[in-house]
Amino acid sequence: MSPDATPTDYSAARIHETVQEVLTAGVLPAIVQAGHPVLRQTAAPFSGQLSDAELGQLIDLMRSVMHKAPGVGLAAPQLGIPLQLAVLEDQFEVDPAVAAVRGREPLPFFIMLNPSFQPSGGTTVAFYEGCLSVNGLQAAVCRPESVRLDFTALDGTRQQREFSGWQARIVQHETDHLHGILYLDRAELRSLSSNAEYSARWAQPDISLARKELGFLPDA
Template identity: 45%
Template sequence: MILADNGGMEIAALVGEFVEKYRGGAAPLVEVGDVVLRGVAETVDGQVDAGLVGEVVEILFATMRAAPGVGVAAPQVGIPLRVAVLGDPAPVTEEVAVARARRPLAEFAIVNPAYEADGDEVGFYEGCLSMPGYQAVVRRPESVIATYEDLDGVRHTERLSGWPARIFQHETDHLSGAIYIDKAVTRSITTNANLQKWWSQPTPAEASQALGFTLP
């Protein structure tokens, strides 16, 4: 849906209709090419009832679990609000977990998030529920200073590192109209099938040599 005006009443009505339709379950994911994924999401500042924002979050969690994925931002279900959810059970081998600094991340919601780089860049394969079937190497800061509000409006600031930092950056980028492919090393792009066939190593070092791209 294209919004002619993202004014408070219109977004509130959109959220109300969305919650009424998907309450208690998952929502369909918006895929790349939809305008909502390329707009700047609205800051949550009281224009939508807090209870409705909480219900949006529950739908986002249900959508993330159903996909399954490790994060979903509100624009990915058609809602242009600065809200996202994250959570990662990290079902990977110990070798992969160590190489990617991937560890379990308890589910939580982020409202009006932002981040600042706090470490050197590292490159790993990354995918997106809104661009199914493909992955690409994205160079991101290994650690960030993350800020966000919880559903009670309390502001949090914390340092995230490893895979949790990557997830936070990926979902926060969605709220500014950016998709991971915008930051990807284009020579690394692969189908999911070829990723599993050729490039499922803990790091993309072999892929970088074979496909001709550089890592940090």
């Protein structure tokens, strides 16, 4: 949890009302952008605020928003809903050389409620990340290469899963969202790049060239 994040003040009734507004709007909702307070609060743990049917509808909607963006993960606060729910899926075609360096393997659609993670092993690795709630920017973020995720599954059971490589990065990024943390909080700010500059200069499989030219992580 971010030391600066305060718990959401939304009651269960207000969360339910907000979800109903999103579900009945008839259009895909916009993704909330940095500066909105919901992204800086600890979301409420899921504890039955929604019926099974409502939760299923919200998950389907979040998956549609994620695909349209497009992205590989979406947390409920990114739709203005302070609830500890996120959806993840990475089925993009990636250059094999890039995938090998980044440890990027396809991630089948995955839903997590009330997640938390712990590093699994002591290895960390830095790569560029972007965020659907921080339009137009990317920055290098150093994260544990492997994590153990604790989460609640849709059937209500508490479960654990191990993730490594790019999948672990997605899991950490989305779990952070539920605790009021943006990737910029963990980023090497000297690496901050517009999408255009990233594409033109720093889209190599690793960050070694960007690290040298922009002067971050000098001891890496």
